[in-house]
Every structure is written in C-alpha cells, then in structure tokens.
Amino acid sequence: MLNFDFYNPTNILFGKGRIADLGKVVPVNARVLVLYGGGSIKSNGVFDEVMTALAGRSVHEFSGIEPNPSYETLMQAVELVRREKLDFLLAVGGGSVIDGTKFVAAAACFDGDPWAILEKRGRNITQALPFGAILTLPATGSEMNDGSVITRKALQAKMAFSSRLVFPKFSILDPSKTFTLPARQVGNGVVDAFAHVMEQYMTYPVNSPVQDRFAEGLLQTLIEEGPKALANPQDYDVRANIMWCATLALNGLIGAGVPQDWATHMVGHELTALYGLDHAQTLAIVLPGMLRVRKEGKRAKLLQYAARVWNISEGDEDVRIEQAIQRTQDFFEQMGVKTRLSDYQLGAQNIEAILKHLESHRMVTLGEQRDVTLEVSRKVLELSV
Amino acid sequence: MLNFDFYNPTNILFGKGRIADLGKVVPVNARVLVLYGGGSIKSNGVFDEVMTALAGRSVHEFSGIEPNPSYETLMQAVELVRREKLDFLLAVGGGSVIDGTKFVAAAACFDGDPWAILEKRGRNITQALPFGAILTLPATGSEMNDGSVITRKALQAKMAFSSRLVFPKFSILDPSKTFTLPARQVGNGVVDAFAHVMEQYMTYPVNSPVQDRFAEGLLQTLIEEGPKALANPQDYDVRANIMWCATLALNGLIGAGVPQDWATHMVGHELTALYGLDHAQTLAIVLPGMLRVRKEGKRAKLLQYAARVWNISEGDEDVRIEQAIQRTQDFFEQMGVKTRLSDYQLGAQNIEAILKHLESHRMVTLGEQRDVTLEVSRKVLELSV
Numbered sequence: 001m002l003n004f005d006f007y008n009p010t011n012i013l014f015g016k017g018r019i020a021d022l023g024k025v026v027p028v029n030a031r032v033l034v035l036y037g038g039g040s041i042k043s044n045g046v047f048d049e050v051m052t053a054l055a056g057r058s059v060h061e062f063s064g065i066e067p068n069p070s071y072e073t074l075m076q077a078v079e080l081v082r083r084e085k086l087d088f089l090l091a092v093g094g095g096s097v098i099d100g101t102k103f104v105a106a107a108a109c110f111d112g113d114p115w116a117i118l119e120k121r122g123r124n125i126t127q128a129l130p131f132g133a134i135l136t137l138p139a140t141g142s143e144m145n146d147g148s149v150i151t152r153k154a155l156q157a158k159m160a161f162s163s164r165l166v167f168p169k170f171s172i173l174d175p176s177k178t179f180t181l182p183a184r185q186v187g188n189g190v191v192d193a194f195a196h197v198m199e200q201y202m203t204y205p206v207n208s209p210v211q212d213r214f215a216e217g218l219l220q221t222l223i224e225e226g227p228k229a230l231a232n233p234q235d236y237d238v239r240a241n242i243m244w245c246a247t248l249a250l251n252g253l254i255g256a257g258v259p260q261d262w263a264t265h266m267v268g269h270e271l272t273a274l275y276g277l278d279h280a281q282t283l284a285i286v287l288p289g290m291l292r293v294r295k296e297g298k299r300a301k302l303l304q305y306a307a308r309v310w311n312i313s314e315g316d317e318d319v320r321i322e323q324a325i326q327r328t329q330d331f332f333e334q335m336g337v338k339t340r341l342s343d344y345q346l347g348a349q350n351i352e353a354i355l356k357h358l359e360s361h362r363m364v365t366l367g368e369q370r371d372v373t374l375e376v377s378r379k380v381l382e383l384s385v
Numbered sequence: 386m387l388n389f390d391f392y393n394p395t396n397i398l399f400g401k402g403r404i405a406d407l408g409k410v411v412p413v414n415a416r417v418l419v420l421y422g423g424g425s426i427k428s429n430g431v432f433d434e435v436m437t438a439l440a441g442r443s444v445h446e447f448s449g450i451e452p453n454p455s456y457e458t459l460m461q462a463v464e465l466v467r468r469e470k471l472d473f474l475l476a477v478g479g480g481s482v483i484d485g486t487k488f489v490a491a492a493a494c495f496d497g498d499p500w501a502i503l504e505k506r507g508r509n510i511t512q513a514l515p516f517g518a519i520l521t522l523p524a525t526g527s528e529m530n531d532g533s534v535i536t537r538k539a540l541q542a543k544m545a546f547s548s549r550l551v552f553p554k555f556s557i558l559d560p561s562k563t564f565t566l567p568a569r570q571v572g573n574g575v576v577d578a579f580a581h582v583m584e585q586y587m588t589y590p591v592n593s594p595v596q597d598r599f600a601e602g603l604l605q606t607l608i609e610e611g612p613k614a615l616a617n618p619q620d621y622d623v624r625a626n627i628m629w630c631a632t633l634a635l636n637g638l639i640g641a642g643v644p645q646d647w648a649t650h651m652v653g654h655e656l657t658a659l660y661g662l663d664h665a666q667t668l669a670i671v672l673p674g675m676l677r678v679r680k681e682g683k684r685a686k687l688l689q690y691a692a693r694v695w696n697i698s699e700g701d702e703d704v705r706i707e708q709a710i711q712r713t714q715d716f717f718e719q720m721g722v723k724t725r726l727s728d729y730q731l732g733a734q735n736i737e738a739i740l741k742h743l744e745s746h747r748m749v750t751l752g753e754q755r756d757v758t759l760e761v762s763r764k765v766l767e768l769s770v
Contacts, residue, residue, distance in 0.1 A: 001622060001625040007394075009394035010392075011390070014641070015389060209606045209610070209626055210630055213602030213605065216598075220594075240592075240642075241592070256399070
C-alpha cells in the first residue's frame with residue numbers, strides 16, 4: 001500500500017425527505033445564493049422544497065449553470081455574490097452545478113483575476129465561501145469531494161482545480177429526487193461513476209486488498225443496479241444504491257493508498273471541449289480503447305477485474321482480458337451510452353485535433369506510469385473510431 | 386436502504402514515517418498534553434519521534450492510561466489540563482488511550498461533574514478540546530470515530546458516549562509502528578475489528594449491496610491478513626492492510642444506511658467490567674453464541690455471509706449457517722483468542738451475575754430488532770460455557 005492522506009469533512013444527509021433538514025445545516029442568519037441549472041428543479045418540486053426549508057433567510061437565485069459549467073457564466077454569479085454581499089452558497093443540481101458552485105465559492109473571495117485559480121489548479125485558494133449541495137443527479141461525486149472542472153468557452157479549455165477549502169459543508173442526497181431524470185442522464189451518471197472507479201482501480205497491484213474490494217463492490221453494484229434504474233425509474237432502493245455508489249466512487253476513499261490513472265478523463269475532456277460531447281459519452285468512447293492499448297501495464301489488474309467483477313476466470317489470459325473489456329463496453333451500451341466516435345459523427349479525421357489539444361494542455365505523459373504519450377493516445381483514439 | 390447521516394472530519398495521515406508530519410497538524414503555539422498508556426512507546430522509539438516532531442511547543446505528559454481506561458485515572462489528566470491550561474491533546478497508543486483522550490477533551494471543558502457525560506452518553510457535551518492521535522494498535526477504530534468507552538472501577542461500570550465534538554482532528558497511522566506488538570494484542574485487534582464489522586453487517590437485509598460488499602471486503606481481508614501478521618510480524622503490507630481495515634470497520638461508513646446489532650458488545654462489556662477480560666476476548670466468547678441463538682432473525686444474512694465470506698454455498702441451509710459460525714469461531718481461535726468462558730476460568734456459575742449487570746444497565750432489549758432480552762442473553766452465555 002502507498003502512503004496516503006484521507007480527509008473528507010462533508011456532512012452527508014441521505015434519504016427520503018432530507019431536504020426538509022436544510023434548515024438545520026444552513027446558518028439561520030445566512031445570506032444565501034441558490035445556484036442551479038435549467039428549470040427541472042422548478043418542475044419537479046425540488047425548488048419549492050428548498051425555499052420552504054430556507055424560510056426566514058435572505059435568499060437570492062442564480063440559474064443557468066450549464067453542463068460543463070463555464071467560467072463565463074460563473075463569473076456572473078461571482079459578481080452577484082459580491083454585489084449582494086452573499087455569504088452562503090447552495091448548489092441544487094448535479095455535478096456541473098456543484099462544480100460551478102465550488103468555483104464561485106473560491107472566486108468570490110479571490111484577490112485578482114479568478115482565472116488564476118484554474119491556471120494554478122486551486123493551489124492559490126486561501127479562502128472560500130461556505131456552501132452546501134442538494135444533489136439531483138448522481139454521477140460525478142462532486143457532492144463529497146474537493147474537486148471541480150470548469151470550461152472556458154472562449155479558449156475551448158476544460159480545466160480542473162481542487163482545494164480542501166471547497167469541500168461542501170453538507171450534501172443532501174434524496175434518491176427519490178432522481179426518479180424523473182431523463183434516461184440519458186441516468187445512463188451518463190452510471191457510466192461516469194463506473195469510470196471514476198476504474199481510474200483508481202485499474203492500474204497495477206500494490207497489495208491493497210481493501211481498496212480493491214471496495215472498488216469491485218462499487219463496480220458490481222453499478223452493473224447490477226444501473227439497468228434496473230432504466231427499467232424501473234421509480235424503484236427507490238435502486239436509485240439509492242446508485243446514488244451512494246456514485247458518491248463513494250469519487251470521495252477519496254477507494255483511491256487512498258493506490259496508484260491512479262485518469263488518462264481516460266484527460267482525453268475525454270478534450271472531446272467535450274472540442275465537440276461538446278457529454279462527459280460520460282467521452283469516457284465510454286475512450287475507456288475501452290485505453291484498456292486494450294495499455295493491456296500489458298494493467299495485465300494483473302485486468303485479470304483480477306475479469307475474475308471478480310465479470311466472473312471470467314477460465315481460459316487464455318488474453319481472451320479473458322478481452323472478454324472483460326468487451327463486457328465493460330457492452331455495459332456502457334446497455335446504459336444507453338454509445339462507445340464509438342462514429343456514434344457521435346466523429347472519426348479518424350478528428351484525431352489530430354484532439355491530440356493537438358492534449359499537447360497544448362501538456363497532457364503528454366498521462367496515466368499511473370506516466371507512459372501515455374501522445375502516440376499512445378493516438379492508438380487509443382484509433383481503436384475508438 | 387435506511388436514511389442516514391454520515392460525517393467524519395478526521396484527517397488521516399497513513400504510512401511509513403508519517404509521525405514526522407505531526408508538526409504540520411499540531412498548531413505551533415499549542416500547549417500540548419501527550420497522553421499514553423504503559424511504557425511501550427518509550428521502548429519502541431515512538432515517544433522520541435513524537436517529541437522531535439513537536440519541537441518548539443510546550444509539551445506535558447500524562448502516562449498510565451490503562452486498557453479499558455478508567456474514569457478515575459482520566460480525571461487526573463483533566464486536572465492536569467486545567468491546572469496547566471493545556472489546549473491541545475495528543476493520544477499516543479491504541480483505542481484505550483484514544484477513548485480516554487476523548488473523555489479528557491470533553492471533561493476538561495465540562496461545567497459540572499464530568500461523570501454526567503457518561504450518564505447522558507455524550508448528549509450534554511457542548512465543547513471539547515481539540516486533539517489528535519498517533520495509533521500504535523489497530524483494533525477499536527477510535528482513531529476515526531466519535532465514540533468512546535470508559536470504565537468506572539468503583540461502580541464496575543463500562544459506559545459509552547459519543548459526540549461529533551470528539552472526532553480526532555487528525556490521526557497518524559504508521560503500520561511499521563505495530564511490528565513490535567505482542568501477539569495477544571495483534572489477535573485481539575483483528576478479532577475486535579472483525580466483530581465491529583459483524584455488528585453492522587450481520588442483521589437483516591435492507592437492499593444495501595454497497596454496504597454489504599464493503600463489510601464483506603473487510604471481513605475477507607481480516608481473515609486473510611490476520612494470521613499473516615502473527616506469522617510474519619515485520620510484513621509492512623500485512624500490517625498496513627490490517628490497520629486500514631480496523632479503521633474502516635468503525636468509522637461510520639459500513640454502518641450508514643443499515644440496521645445495527647451491538648448486542649455482542651453490550652454483553653461483552655459486562656464480562657470486562659466484572660472479570661477484567663480483554664475486550665476482544667469477550668467478543669470472541671459472545672459472538673458465536675449470539676449468532677447461533679439468533680439464527681432465525683439473521684438467517685438471510687448468515688447465508689449470504691456463509692457464501693460470500695466463507696465460500697459455503699452448497700447443501701442444507703442450517704448446515705451452511707453452522708459451518709459459517711464455526712469457521713468464525715475457529716478464526717478467532719486461530720488468532721489466539723479463546724472463545725469459551727471456561728478458557729478464562731469462568732462458567733455457568735457466572736451467568737447470573739452477568740445478567741444482573743445487564744439488567745442494572747438496562748441492557749434488556751438489545752439487538753437490531755430489540756429482541757435480545759435477558760432470556761436470550763442467558764441462552765447465549767449458556768452456549769458459550
């Protein structure tokens with residue numbers, strides 16, 4: 001096992017009816033900004049529940065945070081916070097709204113041009129406004145971690161930052177609020193959580209049986225529960241299990257003490273920045289090829305994955321590995337997330353542009369062994385056409 | 386899945402050489418009290434490392450915190466803290482030292498007789514001194530939770546309290562510091578962690594596959610790694626895996642959203658209070674009988690446990706269940722922890738006294754279904770003779 005730090009102070013309030021507890025976790029004298037995306041929280045009743053629970057507090061609203069939240073949009077929220085002297089943020093939505101709120105929390109207190117937060121990946125954050133989250137879309141894990149990914153449209157750049165100062169103070173997770181999600185978002189969320197686990201699990205062995213088993217437990221549960229959520233959208237337990245899986249997939253726990261990869265995410269980010277694909281779509285495209293191209297470096301864990309997650313333990317090693325990767329790809333397709341560039345009207349002709357973007361963002365030695373060069377990324381993308 | 390709250394702000398610093406990082410997590414102007422048990426930390430070098438890392442701070446010492454830390458001893462530490470106006474506590478040791486430090490942290494700030502903290506089980510704590518821990522004995526999980534068990538010798542009473550105000554600010558876990566533990570403490574620690582998992586796992590199904598798999602992962606790992614620690618005391622990875630298992634066994638995670646039992650612990654506490662048995666010894670005595678007597682209420686989970694943890698999935702259900710319980714008992718014995726009252730010069734003649742103590746502490750409807758009456762506890766103890 002590798003040395004590690006693990007710290008996660010987010011207070012999780014999980015279950016049916018928990019939005020009513022908002023009044024206990026938002027200070028009574030807070031000047032609150034409620035941040036959200038489109039109008040779904042207004043049509044499904046979440047917004048009204050939030051307002052009822054916040055009764056007595058000064059509450060402002062900021063709507064229109066888009067998927068892959070943009071610096072341009074978020075800076076408008078920063079202005080509003082400063083102008084109205086707001087002191088508590090409440091994100092109501094999925095990972096994009098929470099990621100965006102993390103940026104607003106840090107940027108509102110930042111001395112100088114807040115773009116520097118992204119350029120320094122958060123290392124220059126010295127204070128941030130406190131904030132909480134009400135999660136309506138299980139996927140990114142942002143509700144219980146200190147990371148955020150922001151897009152600057154003008155530069156076609158998707159950049160990450162993190163800081164212990166931007167953990168949510170609390171997150172409320174009510175699985176019943178996910179009943180009305182469109183199938184596309186359900187599928188995307190499950191694929192996103194699955195890929196998060198794989199980035200921390202599918203590397204090389206360091207004698208970490210607990211981390212391995214926790215990761216495998218999350219993968220198995222996502223495989224079992226994901227299709228049920230598509231088939232029976234109103235099944236509370238299925239939604240609860242997916243929601244808790246997605247949170248645990250990226251709250252620091254399964255990655256503590258083990259090597260991590262993240263090459264799939266880095267290549268995927270460029271696909272979103274350039275062509276606007278959903279984050280999960282990019283992961284579904286890139287991950288299978290990434291595993292195939294890097295089979296040798298990941299051989300031991302691929303065999304363990306085949307055996308423990310897919311119950312494939314007989315026969316030739318390479319056949320087992322290919323079967324496990326194919327089952328992974330089939331699972332993404334089963335969740336309604338297409339796994340080839342050509343499914344999104346992209347192809348070999350786009351590879352050069354993607355590699356150029358990777359190069360311009362210095363993403364030229366990715367992965368747990370830092371051996372995912374541009375040449376490796378090219379092979380991955382060629383396999384994903 | 387049941388509704389739950391999960392909150393755990395303890396900062397974990399895990400790995401070789403991490404005591405050197407103490408200076409980064411103890412405030413530079415702190416007036417520190419270092420609390421410990423016997424002299425082992427002086428002979429194994431831990432004490433010197435701690436003092437080096439705290440250089441420049443005002444440091445006092447309090448030694449002599451016993452296994453099953455006593456109110457009587459701890460009140461002396463409270464007096465020292467108040468007299469010297471100390472403002473930061475550092476527990477160096479195992480669960481007893483950390484549990485004791487939690488009590489000192491709360492009692493030093495308590496208005497009135499601190500015994501009331503135990504009488505109210507911690508609900509009356511409104512402030513506590515900040516403290517950290519350096520764990521030298523993986524077992525109780527106290528290094529990453531907000532619970533504590535204190536014994537009042539004069540009353541032969543072992544009582545628990547908890548409060549979000551007594552989470553350690555940080556805990557340093559260096560597995561190499563456990564190389565020199567006596568075999569008895571290694572065995573006790575593994576049995577204690579195992580029993581903690583069972584109290585949160587071995588109940589009835591509530592459709593919580595993630596919690597189940599995490600619990601099973603911890604049990605499997607303890608079963609694999611425990612005997613290796615006895616056979617090869619200097620194996621770092623074995624020690625690291627046991628240490629992280631023991632922490633995760635009782636940091637709130639696997640118990641979130643599921644029913645919990647704890648009857649074995651309640652009966653065990655009386656055995657320690659009356660006869661001075663090690664905590665883990667009492668669990669090893671009580672747990673097998675508890676599972677046998679309550680087989681019907683736990684049938685579904687016992688079958689799952691047999692299949693997933695012990696790979697027993699063929700044949701008659703009752704035979705499978707008995708095999709799994711016997712394997713559990715054999716595992717405790719393999720770890721050097723005896724599982725019968727008679728192994729400790731106790732027997733049927735002691736049962737009445739144990740039941741009287743349970744009754745006087747109102748432990749008369751224990752377990753996840755509140756159906757462990759004194760009559761049930763009697764049967765359990767009779768099976769454990």
